[in-house]
Amino acid sequence: MSIIQLRQNYHREICEQILAAPSGIPNIADKGSKASKQIAKNLVGRLDYPLAPKSPPGQRAGTLFEQITSEFLEQAFNLLHHLRPGEWCFSENQNISTFEQYEHLADIQQALKENPELAAALGGDYLVTPDIVIGRYQVSDTEINRITPVVNEADPISRLTPLRKGNRPTPRLILHASISCKWTIRNDRAQNIRTEALNLIRNQKGHVPHVAVVTAEPLPTRLASLALGTGDLDCVYHFALNELQEAVREVGSDDQLDMLQGMIDGRQLRDISDLPFDLAI
Numbered sequence: 001m002s003i004i005q006l007r008q009n010y011h012r013e014i015c016e017q018i019l020a021a022p023s024g025i026p027n028i029a030d031k032g033s034k035a036s037k038q039i040a041k042n043l044v045g046r047l048d049y050p051l052a053p054k055s056p057p058g059q060r061a062g063t064l065f066e067q068i069t070s071e072f073l074e075q076a077f078n079l080l081h082h083l084r085p086g087e088w089c090f091s092e093n094q095n096i097s098t099f100e101q102y103e104h105l106a107d108i109q110q111a112l113k114e115n116p117e118l119a120a121a122l123g124g125d126y127l128v129t130p131d132i133v134i135g136r137y138q139v140s141d142t143e144i145n146r147i148t149p150v151v152n153e154a155d156p157i158s159r160l161t162p163l164r165k166g167n168r169p170t171p172r173l174i175l176h177a178s179i180s181c182k183w184t185i186r187n188d189r190a191q192n193i194r195t196e197a198l199n200l201i202r203n204q205k206g207h208v209p210h211v212a213v214v215t216a217e218p219l220p221t222r223l224a225s226l227a228l229g230t231g232d233l234d235c236v237y238h239f240a241l242n243e244l245q246e247a248v249r250e251v252g253s254d255d256q257l258d259m260l261q262g263m264i265d266g267r268q269l270r271d272i273s274d275l276p277f278d279l280a281i
Helices: 003-017 034-047 060-079 104-114 116-122 187-202 220-227 241-251 254-265 272-279
Strands: 088-092 132-136 174-182 210-215 235-238 269-271
Touching: 003 034, 003 060, 003 272, 034 241, 060 088, 060 132, 060 174, 060 272, 174 187, 174 272, 187 210, 187 220, 210 220, 210 272, 220 235, 220 254, 235 241, 235 272, 241 254, 241 269, 254 269, 269 272
Parallel strands: 174 210, 210 235, 235 269
Antiparallel strands: 088 132, 132 174
């Protein structure tokens, strides 16, 4: 199956399970924004799949968005296995302390719980739980030597790298990517995403994982609250960027179109179909 077919299936699942238009207004739109409602209607019309009969209750939309996005990414990433070999694990809502680069954070968090004065001085919650995580399994010496002899168990070299499974008494997954899924973007959500990203960047021991956001937000100015920044995120990925571009052009708002095109040209906003390839870098 090709990437475009997976993308079509992805959109079909989102439309059938999450996207709804009660009273004719799609549930990705900000009801207080005329531009948001117009762009959302145009975008949904271009997807051209049957919509859910009603909006999912409470936080269910966000949970479904995470699950459907995770499935798409795993299937698409598997198509690129020849470009990025390895054994990978995709999961949702997994604490980062279970990964190689962040296992020390569990000890820090426990110390803060036991010492309120220290917690007050340092502040912050170190144990981030991303929406989607991609981990790489560590590699045995047998696999490393599969094509040609590379390492020998008796040699006192290459003993500190976490990729080599025998170097750790308790092997752990290596965090390859942390992906936040936001059905829509509001100001508070944008700040939470940035805080989570900075936590991942500042507290790692070793390789910094990919840090990305996937969203269905229709309004370019809202997308800009995440895409335009200081580089704490790799990139923002829209679940249907091609369709969003057409929807914004149809509305005829030069400001919104210029903002959208500026993020794309500036390599700060990409389509969901780009993300599997970027994860292979």
